[in-house]
Amino acid sequence: MRRSTVAxxxxxAILFLLFGFLAPIAVGLGESLRAGLGLYGKIFGDSYYLExxxxxxxxxxxxxxxSLAIGYPYALIxxxxxxxxxxxxxxxxxxxxxxxxxxxxxxxxxxxGRSGLINAVLAAVGLPAIDMLNSWTAIVIALVHVLMxxxxxxxxxxxxxxxxALEEAAATLGARPLRTFVHVVVPLSLHGAVTGSxxxxxxxxxxxxxxxxxxxxxTMVLPLLIYQQLTVAGDQAFAAALGMVLLATVVAVFWLQxxxxxxxxx
Amino acid sequence: MIRGAYVVLAGLFILTPLMVVxxxxxxxxxxxSFPTPGFSLRWIIKVLADPxxxxxxxxxxxxxxxxxxxxxxxxxxxxxxxxxxxxxGAAEIEAFLLSPLSLPALILSIALLFYFSRLGMGAxxxxxxxxxxxxxxxxxxxxxxxxxxxxxxALEEAAFVLGADPWRSFLHVTLPILRPGIVAGALFAFLVxxxxxxxxxxxxTVSTMTLPVAILNHVAxxxxxxxxxxxxxxxxxxxxxxxxxxxxxxxxxxxxxxxxP
Numbered sequence: 201m202r203r204s205t206v207a208x209x210x211x212x213a214i215l216f217l218l219f220g221f222l223a224p225i226a227v228g229l230g231e232s233l234r235a236g237l238g239l240y241g242k243i244f245g246d247s248y249y250l251e252x253x254x255x256x257x258x259x260x261x262x263x264x265x266x267s268l269a270i271g272y273p274y275a276l277i278x279x280x281x282x283x284x285x286x287x288x289x290x291x292x293x294x295x296x297x298x299x300x301x302x303x304x305x306x307x308x309x310x311x312x313g314r315s316g317l318i319n320a321v322l323a324a325v326g327l328p329a330i331d332m333l334n335s336w337t338a339i340v341i342a343l344v345h346v347l348m349x350x351x352x353x354x355x356x357x358x359x360x361x362x363x364x365a366l367e368e369a370a371a372t373l374g375a376r377p378l379r380t381f382v383h384v385v386v387p388l389s390l391h392g393a394v395t396g397s398x399x400x401x402x403x404x405x406x407x408x409x410x411x412x413x414x415x416x417x418x419t420m421v422l423p424l425l426i427y428q429q430l431t432v433a434g435d436q437a438f439a440a441a442l443g444m445v446l447l448a449t450v451v452a453v454f455w456l457q458x459x460x461x462x463x464x465x466x
Numbered sequence: 467m468i469r470g471a472y473v474v475l476a477g478l479f480i481l482t483p484l485m486v487v488x489x490x491x492x493x494x495x496x497x498x499s500f501p502t503p504g505f506s507l508r509w510i511i512k513v514l515a516d517p518x519x520x521x522x523x524x525x526x527x528x529x530x531x532x533x534x535x536x537x538x539x540x541x542x543x544x545x546x547x548x549x550x551x552x553x554x555g556a557a558e559i560e561a562f563l564l565s566p567l568s569l570p571a572l573i574l575s576i577a578l579l580f581y582f583s584r585l586g587m588g589a590x591x592x593x594x595x596x597x598x599x600x601x602x603x604x605x606x607x608x609x610x611x612x613x614x615x616x617x618x619x620a621l622e623e624a625a626f627v628l629g630a631d632p633w634r635s636f637l638h639v640t641l642p643i644l645r646p647g648i649v650a651g652a653l654f655a656f657l658v659x660x661x662x663x664x665x666x667x668x669x670x671t672v673s674t675m676t677l678p679v680a681i682l683n684h685v686a687x688x689x690x691x692x693x694x695x696x697x698x699x700x701x702x703x704x705x706x707x708x709x710x711x712x713x714x715x716x717x718x719x720x721x722x723x724x725x726x727p
Contacts, residue, residue, distance in 0.1 A: 201547070201550045201551055201552075203553070205547075206547045206551045206553055208543075209543035209544060209546055209547035210543070210544050210547045210548075210559060212539070212540050212543060212544070213540040213541060213543070213544035213563055213603065213607070214544075214559070214562070214563070216540050216599070216600075216603075217562065217563065217565075217566070217600065217603070220596045220597075220599065220600050221565075221566055221574070221600045223581060224574070224577035224578045224580065224581035225573070225574075225577045227577060227580045227581045227584055228573075228576055228577035228580050228581075231580050270476070270479075273472055274472075274476055277469060277472070277473060289473070292476075292477055292480055292481070293480070295480070295481075295484070296480055296484060298657065298701070298704050298705070298708075299484055299697075299700075299701055299704075300661045300663075300678050300681070300697070300700065301661070301663060301678075302663060302678050302681050302682050302685070303487060303681065303693075303697040303700065303701070304483050304484070306487060306681075306685060306693050306694070306697060307482070307483025307484060307486050307487045307697075308483045309498075309685075309689070310483075310486045310487065310490055310498055310500050310694075311482060311483055311486055311500070313498065313500075315497075315498070315499040315500070316486075316499070316500050317482070317486060317500045317501075320500060320501055342483075345479065345480070345483065402568065402570075403570075405570065406570025406571065406572055406573070406664075408572060408664075409663050409664075409682065413682075413685065423570065423572045426572060426576065427572065427667075430576065430579070430668065436579075436580065439576055440576060440580065443572070443573050443576045443577070446570060446572075446573060447569070447570075447573050450568065450569070450570060450573075454568055
């Protein structure tokens with residue numbers, strides 16, 4: 201293929217992203233810097249905003265760890281399954297991805313609500329009703345539900361690529377199943393676990409619809425704060441500055457992933 | 467034993483919120499409760515006749531189709547160049563074209579809001595389309611690229627040797643080879659756009675509002691079974707598109723390239 205042909209074929213996509221993606225972000229950055237670094241001073245000098253950033257990181261970390269704990273066994277079972285079982289497990293995993301986040305959050309609202317599923321079950325066994333809506337727990341459960349499939353798919357991809365001969369070799373050499381699992385399977389699937397964790401963490405950092413619907417105003421996270429600054433407070437420049445802080449955090453997370461994966465390969 | 471119990475529990479966790487929505491859609495009550503006191507079609511009928519939901523639904527379908535088509539026109543040539551080019555900087559360009567994947571959509575959303583108001587255009591269909599095309603472009607590029615990399619370049623060379631001009635060989639040789647990737651990419655692109663909330667929330671106006679935004683607005687103001695009914699209709703539509711594609715063309719035939727003997 202000639203150089204000029206390559207350039208001609210690539211030009212539309214590159215130009216589109218320059219004008220529709222990079223330029224808007226540059227404008228956003230410019231908006232946040234209109235009054236110098238003052239807005240960033242406001243964010244990093246105020247304990248409220250620092251707490252919001254800390255609680256966003258904490259929420260993402262908890263959701264990532266729970267997704268890893270629940271998702272790893274699922275990935276293991278999925279990677280080992282064959283035939284219709286595998287198809288069924290895969291369908292079960294990706295079916296929720298076809299259902300909107302707003303709809304799924306609404307589903308959890310019905311489950312947790314005052315006259316919802318959980319309280320119906322509690323009433324049936326004679327226990328008092330609880331109000332789980334607008335709680336941190338409800339937010340975490342709904343977020344794990346949204347993000348776990350990404351974790352499972354990342355881990356299952358590395359487990360699929362694992363050569364079964366390695367496990368057979370360990371067994372032949374006398375290793376018990378648990379020992380084989382801890383010393384052979386887990387280290388070899390670590391790559392997928394790291395990729396999945398970073399992906400879930402980054403996606404969680406940017407989620408606000410689920411937090412908004414499940415948490416009411418009980419929990420404030422960075423993306424939700426940005427949304428409120430725009431729609432309620434109408435402070436566009438400050439929203440832009442908060443957006444840049446969020447962007448920097450996400451870029452840092454992906455940079456960390458690149459380093460981790462590279463150090464694991466060598 | 468443990469494995470079976472785990473799969474059942476995981477299945478319950480995954481399906482409960484979806485199942486609950488489907489049941490509440492058929493409630494006879496005028497409020498949201500689970501279990502429901504009785505069943506009726508009143509909420510489904512109400513929603514189907516309500517322009518406050520049906521117009522956003524039409525907007526969402528239109529936007530999803532437009533974003534998928536725009537992404538195809540941008541991604542197919544780029545994928546061809548990246549798969550065949552073998553030029554310096556190809557890896558960097560590919561990473562750049564895929565980079566919207568790793569950006570939280572909310573950041574793109576605010577950025578587009580400032581950008582379009584700076585251009586004097588404000589929120590509206592163009593802003594929505596640009597935002598959604600940026601978001602779905604990587605999905606389209608990845609699927610087309612996967613097929614283009616697996617294809618045999620000898621086929622195109624043969625067409626060239628036999629005297630076909632580049633345009634004809636593209637139309638009659640390359641495009642049919644890439645078709646599975648384009649169809650799969652378009653399907654992904656449509657579904658992602660159909661579900662997108664962050665950009666739609668800030669960029670849509672009353673007349674261009676998409677369905678997820680309409681549902682979110684409705685939840686904020688009234689918590690009633692209409693949400694469940696429109697959600698069920700949305701789920702049925704998505705499944706219907708997938709089934710229709712499967713029956714009409716065979717999804718695996720569209721998405722997997724024909725294996726060479």
